[in-house]
Amino acid sequence: MNAFIEKKLMPIAAKMSANKSLVAIRDGITLSMPLLIIGSLFMIIASFPIPGWEEWLGKIGVAGYLWKGVDGSFSLLGLVSVFGIAYSYSRQEKVDGVASGLIALSSFITVTPYVNRAVVALANPNVALPDGFAVPAGVNASYLSAKGVFVAIIIGLVSAAMYNWFIKRDIQIKLPDAVPPAVSRSFSAIIPGAVIITMWLIVYGILDANNLPNLHELAQTVLGGPLGLIGSSVIGVMLIAGLNSIFWFVGIHGGNTVNAIMKPTWIDNLASNVAAYKAGEPLQEIFTTPFMDNFVYIGGGGATIGLVLAIAWYARKKNGSKQTKAIAPLTVVPGLFNINEPAMFGLPVVMNVTLLVPFILAPMVNVLVAWAAMSSGLVPLTRAEASWTMPPILSGFLTTGSVMGAVLQIVLIIIDIALYLPFFIAVEKHFKKQEAGE
Secondary structure, three states, rough: HHHHHHHHHHHHHHHHHHHHHHHHHHHHHHHHHHHHHHHHHHHHHHOOOOOHHHHHHHHHHOHHHHHHHHHHHOOOOOHHHHHHHHHHHHOOOOOOHHHHHHHHHHHHHHOOOEHHHHOOOOOOOOOOOOOOOOEEEOOOHHHHHHHHHHHHHHHHHHHHHHHHHHHHHHOOOOOOOOOOHHHHHHHHHHHHHHHHHHHHHHHHHHHHHHHHHHHHHHHHHHHHHHHHHHHHHHHHHHHHHHHHHHHHHHOOOOOOHHHHHHHHHHHHHHHHHHHHHHHOOOOOOOOHHHHHHHHHHOOOOOOOOHHHHHHHHHHOOOOOOOOHHHHHHHHHHHOOOOOOOOHHOOOOOOHHHHHHHHHHHHHHHHHHHHOOOOOHOOOOOOOOOOOOOOOHHHHHHHHHHHHHHHHHHHHHHHHHHHHHHHHHHHHHHHHHHHHOOO
């Protein structure tokens, strides 16, 4: 088993973790996460589960402004991500990330279709239309949000790669050394920027002139379709959760590899739930970023909340091993806030075959149990993002807007403890044998 992991699996995992494109996708989407959390805070306030709360906010005229705050944050995820992806990729290549990010952002707007004033006029008869044709009124906001993340990935990576190619081959405008660096960098971006934006303009023009789907719709079909099948099915998500644990087991950050690929799908699902809730329609998507962070990876990758609580239990026993008593304070408190690196590398969990079975099994069981609870209607679907460091029970309540979310987390924690406990007993016995030998 160890030989297979070291010779076959670990090199693959290491390459994925160090892949510049995956790192850029992870960093770019992470850059937008504060907006998700801020928007969720507005949403939680606007829809706090107290009878009459939403009606009261509407009467005092505050509800509309709170939902405006939701729109102002959720609706920028794609826009922020395209900048962040290009910025991260160019920084890894030791090239000016800000200029690269701005060019990618401009390219993103270039391929995004406008909302036609004729469409606006249907909703607002007071809009005056010019004779004979309709003039663009603005960018379709839905494409700037989670729906635009797939295009953000494509444009961010392609534009950054092209920008890096120009700069590294010195195809740029150079100014004298006396010119301030900020001005010099701006001029150096003109040639590559003009070429890159023109290229994306041609792509948009070809699709538009031939009445083909725009780039956002194509990306949703080509990338979003297959990833959606995996990331929105219980079997697919269980496999992802297991694979995340396997990567962690060999010392590779699973969240930076497997989850980075699937995160656009889960963010898009969350945005769909937010839009449905705002419209007063039933929520449809079970698998979202808060579902994964707060109901699957409880305590961190591998759902190690069960492990750290088992450690805490044995640390309180008089006959507990010295190693367990020493590890407990370092692992339990961070674990309650979903920070499990102390347990991963201090116990350790990494490359510890004794804990491999529950480490893979616990998050997979969490997926199955949480999916069953939500699909049956026992627990509402997630509709708000919570910080990944928010302790369980509280996060379950806030992300679902229901006490049943917190109850589900308690059930999952009990299951995780039951899964980890027999295997940690074996670890504890090993600790005692070591200490007896000493």
